Amino acid sequence: MSAAPVRRLAAGAALAIGLGAAATAWAQTGGGAGRGLNWPAIIMFFLFVLATLGITYRAAIQTRSAADFYAAGGGITGFQNGLAIAGDYMSAASFLGISGLVFASGFDGLIYSIGFLVGWPIIMFLIAERLRNLGKFTFSDVASFRLEQTPIRILSATGTLVVVAFYLIAQMVGAGKLIELLFGMQYLYAVIIVGALMIVYVAFGGMKATTWVQIIKACLLLGGATFMALAVLWRYGFNPEAMFADAVATHPRGQSIMAPGNFVADPVSTISLGLALMFGTAGLPHILMRFFTVSDAQAARKSVFYATGFIAYFYILTFIIGFGAITFLMTEPGYYRLAADGTYNRISGLLGGTNMAAVHLANAVGGSLFLGFISAVAFATILAVVAGLTLAGASAVSHDLYASVIARGRVSEQREVAISKASAIIIGIVAIALGYIFENQNVAFMVGLAFSVAASCNFPVLLMSVFWKGTTTQGALIGGFLGLVSAVVMVVLSKAVWVTTFGFAAAIFPYDNPALFSMTIAFGGIWLFSKLDASERAGREKQAFDAQFVRSETGIGSAAAHVH
Amino acid sequence: MQSSNGGADRHLILLRHPKFQELVKARSGFAWLLSALMLAIYFGFILLVAFAKGLMATRIGEGVTSLGIVLGLGVIVSAFVLTGIYVARANSRFDELTRTLTKEMTR
Numbered sequence: 012m013s014a015a016p017v018r019r020l021a022a023g024a025a026l027a028i029g030l031g032a033a034a035t036a037w038a039q040t041g042g043g044a045g046r047g048l049n050w051p052a053i054i055m056f057f058l059f060v061l062a063t064l065g066i067t068y069r070a071a072i073q074t075r076s077a078a079d080f081y082a083a084g085g086g087i088t089g090f091q092n093g094l095a096i097a098g099d100y101m102s103a104a105s106f107l108g109i110s111g112l113v114f115a116s117g118f119d120g121l122i123y124s125i126g127f128l129v130g131w132p133i134i135m136f137l138i139a140e141r142l143r144n145l146g147k148f149t150f151s152d153v154a155s156f157r158l159e160q161t162p163i164r165i166l167s168a169t170g171t172l173v174v175v176a177f178y179l180i181a182q183m184v185g186a187g188k189l190i191e192l193l194f195g196m197q198y199l200y201a202v203i204i205v206g207a208l209m210i211v212y213v214a215f216g217g218m219k220a221t222t223w224v225q226i227i228k229a230c231l232l233l234g235g236a237t238f239m240a241l242a243v244l245w246r247y248g249f250n251p252e253a254m255f256a257d258a259v260a261t262h263p264r265g266q267s268i269m270a271p272g273n274f275v276a277d278p279v280s281t282i283s284l285g286l287a288l289m290f291g292t293a294g295l296p297h298i299l300m301r302f303f304t305v306s307d308a309q310a311a312r313k314s315v316f317y318a319t320g321f322i323a324y325f326y327i328l329t330f331i332i333g334f335g336a337i338t339f340l341m342t343e344p345g346y347y348r349l350a351a352d353g354t355y356n357r358i359s360g361l362l363g364g365t366n367m368a369a370v371h372l373a374n375a376v377g378g379s380l381f382l383g384f385i386s387a388v389a390f391a392t393i394l395a396v397v398a399g400l401t402l403a404g405a406s407a408v409s410h411d412l413y414a415s416v417i418a419r420g421r422v423s424e425q426r427e428v429a430i431s432k433a434s435a436i437i438i439g440i441v442a443i444a445l446g447y448i449f450e451n452q453n454v455a456f457m458v459g460l461a462f463s464v465a466a467s468c469n470f471p472v473l474l475m476s477v478f479w480k481g482t483t484t485q486g487a488l489i490g491g492f493l494g495l496v497s498a499v500v501m502v503v504l505s506k507a508v509w510v511t512t513f514g515f516a517a518a519i520f521p522y523d524n525p526a527l528f529s530m531t532i533a534f535g536g537i538w539l540f541s542k543l544d545a546s547e548r549a550g551r552e553k554q555a556f557d558a559q560f561v562r563s564e565t566g567i568g569s570a571a572a573h574v575h
Numbered sequence: 576m577q578s579s580n581g582g583a584d585r586h587l588i589l590l591r592h593p594k595f596q597e598l599v600k601a602r603s604g605f606a607w608l609l610s611a612l613m614l615a616i617y618f619g620f621i622l623l624v625a626f627a628k629g630l631m632a633t634r635i636g637e638g639v640t641s642l643g644i645v646l647g648l649g650v651i652v653s654a655f656v657l658t659g660i661y662v663a664r665a666n667s668r669f670d671e672l673t674r675t676l677t678k679e680m681t682r
Contacts, residue, residue: 136606269641270632
């Protein structure tokens with residue numbers, strides 16, 4: 012039996028499974044949930060799902076080799092990849108969360124969005140081109156370029172899976188809550204739909220389908236947010252000062268929304284969070300993986316340039332949207348839970364909580380049809396982000412753990428891709444289960460933890476192996492492992508977990524974010540244990556640096572690594 | 576220059592190649608300089624937020640817009656501008672050096 016019909020059959024089955032899951036849950040909730048269904052949102056979301064499943068079907072037919080599956084055959088342009096990176100990075104949490112933060116406290120929301128942005132220039136200057144020159148499918152390829160494959164791949168695959176797990180749980184729980192609210196659909200069904208669709212995108216369409224899901228979502232999100240920001244600015248004759256003045260007059264906290272508030276608890280936590288956001292971005296496996304989808308270092312560099320532009324523009328939009336929500340919503344009792352005497356709290360009384368500020372603003376500026384559009388975009392946004400994460404996790408299992416560690420390189424491409432697809436299905440099912448288990452837990456700390464682990468394990472190992480000749484396997488392994496463990500332990504001992512989740516009276520680790528300490532431990536560990544490493548292997552690894560250096564700086568030798 | 580026939584010593588030839596050294600020196604210096612600049616801008620902003628709340632709350636002119644808002648938006652714009660500066664330099668100078676090197680090595 013030839014491969015093409017099988018692929019076509021599988022892709023067709025994928026389409027059916029995806030649509031079936033969505034339709035079943037939709038029908039079931041329509042019957043019994045008792046909440047109002049948001050029809051425009053559901054119809055527009057269905058159109059998005061149909062379009063993306065069509066793309067997945069086409070991608071599944073075209074996906075033949077491992078390079079197709081992991082890296083879309085390297086055929087994505089710099090501009091497309093820039094959009095896809097932005098799509099991977101602009102999560103529903105940052106769209107709704109940051110505009111909600113601006114709505115609640117003004118200026119403080121800006122501090123967060125800046126933190127999420129400033130990692131990108133660092134990726135551009137130090138990481139992107141070298142990553143593309145040295146790697147093939149995952150960042151572990153780069154970290155283990157001249158170091159010993161088995162231990163380094165186990166370490167970086169572990170780093171990848173830990174980051175993916177925490178990020179994915181946070182996204183799944185957020186998705187379930189959000190969809191419950193926006194679509195009137197039950198939490199469990201929402202989580203199942205998200206899980207089923209992400210499995211279909213990744214397992215059948217691989218990187219090609221995932222990339223196009225990201226691109227479509229990025230365009231929808233940027234388009235929708237642009238419309239909202241323009242509608243807000245239009246009311247004030249495109250004069251931001253007039254908008255700020257109205258917001259100050261409307262907001263219960265008055266002029267103080269224009270200045271730093273309670274966000275900065277203590278300087279150490281703030282600096283630590285800043286480090287985690289800045290360097291965590293440069294260690295997120297699903298982001299790093301995107302640099303292998305383009306043809307060369309030049310295209311990788313262009314990707315970051317476009318991505319930085321789109322993300323910067325997006326955060327400016329969320330800032331305007333947050334202020335727009337203050338001025339459009341705070342004087343309208345219709346958006347609030349009213350007390351018996353008809354009064355309401357202008358911040359915490361917002362229906363659905365402050366995270367719904369952008370969604371209510373969509374209704375205020377564009378009516379119920381636009382509200383439906385923004386709700387559908389929020390759903391699509393979640394799907395795109397979880398698909399990217401799932402692909403990164405599946406690649407770590409198949410390309411790093413299975414192909415390089417277990418099979419020691421003796422594995423056919425077909426088998427490696429099959430393992431990756433199976434991993435995507437398992438990760439999807441586990442994500443649904445974890446999403447269900449964590450429904451009523453506070454998962455807000457998990458995104459911070461994912462960034463801290465990325466900044467304290469993935470980033471130091473990657474940076475040191477590429478830039479410092481003296482890095483040895485022993486150093487990278489011990490240092491990276493210490494970074495990973497210390498980040499997780501410090502988060503568990505901090506207020507967010509030790510007090511909020513476990514209910515102890517006082518936190519053992521006094522700061523909100525561990526990155527300042529765990530990054531120091533990781534870099535210090537890599538340096539120290541590399542210096543102490545006098546083995547013969549260490550000598551070979553230092554000698555191999557020159558060849559790696561030439562390739563990382565020029566790309567000579569990397570073009571032949573895989574066919575584009 | 577002698578062209579190499581195997582991969583084994585090719586990197587040694589490249590490593591000593593004046594054009595390669597020029598590329599590495601120029602690019603590394605530029606990249607680390609821009610990285611340091613971005614770090615300084617970002618942590619400068621964070622430190623102002625932490626220790627100079629009063630300054631950040633200062634109103635600009637007659638309006639309500641504060642210095643903090645302007646500086647914050649300035650950090651966002653500067654991140655994009657810095658990547659733009661790097662791309663402009665890389666597209667012209669660094670890529671040209673890389674092309675010359677690649678051509679010589681594959682001849």
